[in-house]
Amino acid sequence: MTTPDHPSVHPAWLPDAATAFLHGRTVLVAGDGPLAETVRGEARRAGATLVDGDADLVLRDTGAVPGGEGFVVAHRDGRLDVAADDDAALLHAWFHVVRGGTTDPAGHPDARHEPAHALRMLDHWDNVDVHPVMGQVERGYSGGSIFYADGHVREDLSRVEQYARLLAATGVNRVAINNVNVHAREARLLTDGLPDVARVAAAFRPWGIRVHLSVSFASPIVLGGLTTSDPLDPDVRAWWADAVARVYAVVPDFGGFVVKADSEGQPGPFAYGRDHADGANLLARALAPHGGTVHWRAFVYNHTQDWRDRSTDRARAAYDHFAPLDGRFDENVIVQVKHGPMDFQTREPVSPVLAAMPRTRLAVELQVTQEYTGQQRHACYLGPWWSEILRFRPWGPVEGDDGSPTVSDVVGGAGPGASPQVAAARGGGIAAVSNVGDDAFWTGHPLAQANLYAFGRLAWDPTLDPTDVLDEWVSLTFASPSPAGADRTVDPDVRAALHAVLDDSWRTYEAYTAPLGVGFMVNPGHHYGPSVDGYEYSPWGTYHFADRDGIGVDRTRATGTGYTGQYPAPWRDVYESLGTCPDELLLFFHHVPYGHVLHDGTTVVQHVYDTHFAGVERVEGYVRTWEGLRGAVDDAVFERVTERLAEQLRSAREWRDQVCTYFLRASGVADAHGRTIY
Numbered sequence: 001m002t003t004p005d006h007p008s009v010h011p012a013w014l015p016d017a018a019t020a021f022l023h024g025r026t027v028l029v030a031g032d033g034p035l036a037e038t039v040r041g042e043a044r045r046a047g048a049t050l051v052d053g054d055a056d057l058v059l060r061d062t063g064a065v066p067g068g069e070g071f072v073v074a075h076r077d078g079r080l081d082v083a084a085d086d087d088a089a090l091l092h093a094w095f096h097v098v099r100g101g102t103t104d105p106a107g108h109p110d111a112r113h114e115p116a117h118a119l120r121m122l123d124h125w126d127n128v129d130v131h132p133v134m135g136q137v138e139r140g141y142s143g144g145s146i147f148y149a150d151g152h153v154r155e156d157l158s159r160v161e162q163y164a165r166l167l168a169a170t171g172v173n174r175v176a177i178n179n180v181n182v183h184a185r186e187a188r189l190l191t192d193g194l195p196d197v198a199r200v201a202a203a204f205r206p207w208g209i210r211v212h213l214s215v216s217f218a219s220p221i222v223l224g225g226l227t228t229s230d231p232l233d234p235d236v237r238a239w240w241a242d243a244v245a246r247v248y249a250v251v252p253d254f255g256g257f258v259v260k261a262d263s264e265g266q267p268g269p270f271a272y273g274r275d276h277a278d279g280a281n282l283l284a285r286a287l288a289p290h291g292g293t294v295h296w297r298a299f300v301y302n303h304t305q306d307w308r309d310r311s312t313d314r315a316r317a318a319y320d321h322f323a324p325l326d327g328r329f330d331e332n333v334i335v336q337v338k339h340g341p342m343d344f345q346t347r348e349p350v351s352p353v354l355a356a357m358p359r360t361r362l363a364v365e366l367q368v369t370q371e372y373t374g375q376q377r378h379a380c381y382l383g384p385w386w387s388e389i390l391r392f393r394p395w396g397p398v399e400g401d402d403g404s405p406t407v408s409d410v411v412g413g414a415g416p417g418a419s420p421q422v423a424a425a426r427g428g429g430i431a432a433v434s435n436v437g438d439d440a441f442w443t444g445h446p447l448a449q450a451n452l453y454a455f456g457r458l459a460w461d462p463t464l465d466p467t468d469v470l471d472e473w474v475s476l477t478f479a480s481p482s483p484a485g486a487d488r489t490v491d492p493d494v495r496a497a498l499h500a501v502l503d504d505s506w507r508t509y510e511a512y513t514a515p516l517g518v519g520f521m522v523n524p525g526h527h528y529g530p531s532v533d534g535y536e537y538s539p540w541g542t543y544h545f546a547d548r549d550g551i552g553v554d555r556t557r558a559t560g561t562g563y564t565g566q567y568p569a570p571w572r573d574v575y576e577s578l579g580t581c582p583d584e585l586l587l588f589f590h591h592v593p594y595g596h597v598l599h600d601g602t603t604v605v606q607h608v609y610d611t612h613f614a615g616v617e618r619v620e621g622y623v624r625t626w627e628g629l630r631g632a633v634d635d636a637v638f639e640r641v642t643e644r645l646a647e648q649l650r651s652a653r654e655w656r657d658q659v660c661t662y663f664l665r666a667s668g669v670a671d672a673h674g675r676t677i678y
């Protein structure tokens with residue numbers, strides 16, 4: 001399970017076996033750009049023979065679309081001939097061929113491929129220093145940071161280069177390298193840390209990936225010695241212009257800033273009576289002359305709420321703050337919106353902000369790191385969840401496909417009423433919080449690599465079937481050793497077992513944890529494991545309101561917080577009505593009695609019991625299925641997954657028993673099937 005660069009590090013989806021089909025094949029790479037050189041290096045590494053003339057595989061940089069990332073696969077004289085728009089496209093084309101596992105033209109239908117989104121970004125919540133509470137990687141479950149050690153950017157960045165290669169193979173083209181919560185040490189990456197940032201950028205550059213930094217809105221005070229960071233203050237503006245110029249002097253292709261402002265204690269424009277457009281535009285204007293972008297996060301809410309106050313609804317906050325600002329953001333501002341209105345729960349509706357700002361470049365933010373979905377101790381393949389989100393149609397229809405815009409369309413700049421600027425910029429794309437650390441398997445749980453892989457692939461093409469994406473990942477990661485030049489194969493038992501464990505694992509996780517859209521029944525702080533009332537009386541705005549009669553949050557216009565009114569039709573009405581609200585979101589939108597009957601005829605409390613028992617049974621099945629792979633997969637992978645599945649099963653039983661017991665005690669309603677509830 002080793003790689004040549006790091007003998008102890010798992011090669012993830014680029015083991016030698018994945019590219020053995022190219023061994024001894026002739027490859028022509030026509031192009032002068034730096035990424036063409038990267039492709040030649042990849043071809044050599046795969047054991048292909050680079051030639052100048054006739055070849056099994058021809059990859060040509062046509063330069064037809066400067067800055068373009070698309071490529072055309074065609075057949076010429078029975079051979080594969082790929083014409084790439086530009087340098088970066090050449091690299092995408094190479095990995096496209098690698099994914100196919102064959103140089104046989106029959107395995108590569110003629111087609112043009114191009115990314116649905118221009119910006120496909122991973123955000124690292126890494127701290128340079130080890131934070132006393134959060135550790136080095138906030139919400140990280142894969143060890144320390146691959147970027148930082150001992151209070152500095154690592155001297156040896158070869159692991160970062162390897163990571164960049166893996167990301168390039170999925171299509172990711174942007175990486176933010178520090179936590180959105182910018183502490184004192186990390187703030188300095190913008191100033192005295194710049195030579196180190198330049199080294200990190202150099203590690204990503206040959207893979208077509210641009211680096212971004214998270215910055216503190218208070219930087220002019222913290223770093224510049226000013227007395228204010230008021231966005232309308234001329235000295236503040238001048239400070240940012242200077243700071244940005246210094247960044248571009250050493251990182252000419254710097255991507256821009258990520259900003260968490262006025263959120264969970266981070267500084268922001270509110271302190272000066274300014275709004276988020278004032279704040280974002282301040283940074284945008286400093287970056288604009290250099291071609292940089294501001295990713296300004298919409299995750300703004302009151303985290304010091306009084307639980308007794310039933311009038312404040314955290315779910316409403318992002319829309320209430322941001323929707324009125326539509327049209328006020330500069331062209332190089334991207335408002336980055338968490339996919340749901342709360343916070344990366346196992347199930348949430350899609351954020352209504354995504355349907356409310358046609359004159360603003362919007363990005364949707366996903367969470368690859370499994371903060372609320374098992375923390376990489378549980379197998380939980382999130383591809384199906386992201387696919388649902390990206391395909392969701394904010395303007396309906398409720399079911400089916402009438403061609404109306406999806407979330408993916410909106411963040412691609414093609415939502416209804418998109419301003420010409422938003423359309424021309426192709427929106428703000430897709431961002432996600434990375435799940436990678438210095439763990440030997442990259443992601444703690446080896447099967448969590450599938451999430452990282454799927455993020456890149458779905459950001460490139462959100463119409464891909466997530467099960468097919470998983471299958472690609474299996475084919476690459478678990479490729480069988482094969483004779484040089486032979487098409488790639490995978491042991492069918494391994495493939496079947498991985499699908500059996502992962503395909504539905506997100507729904508399994510939902511089943512034994514969070515029924516019907518109820519969220520936050522987790523232990524406060526670290527968020528692992530069950531605690532039904534863990535956040536019930538907290539200041540975080542995260543309540544389920546369970547009592548002896550019922551459970552759920554009334555977010556209707558008729559009798560609740562009015563949150564349903566933030567959606568356009570048909571969803572504002574679909575969610576408003578108990579008759580039409582989808583069961584999986586029932587408790588997100590409604591407070592109902594335990595005896596309320598769901599669309600499938602089960603009562604709410606019986607559903608809670610049934611799903612928790614069924615979820616545990618499915619995990620028992622995963623354990624048995626995986627055990628069948630002993631000897632069929634790499635021993636180290638086998639052992640690590642075995643250990644994680646044992647913990648998943650223990651934890652799933654704990655969830656089942658606590659949640660079922662809580663609701664039995666609260667409701668007094670016995671389980672119709674007479675199972676043991678404590």
Ligand code: GCU
Nearest residue numbers: 138139180181260299343371
């Ligand atoms: C969650 C998470 C935090 C993170 C925050 C964010 O609240 O628990 O660790 O900082 O999201 O997205 O900013």
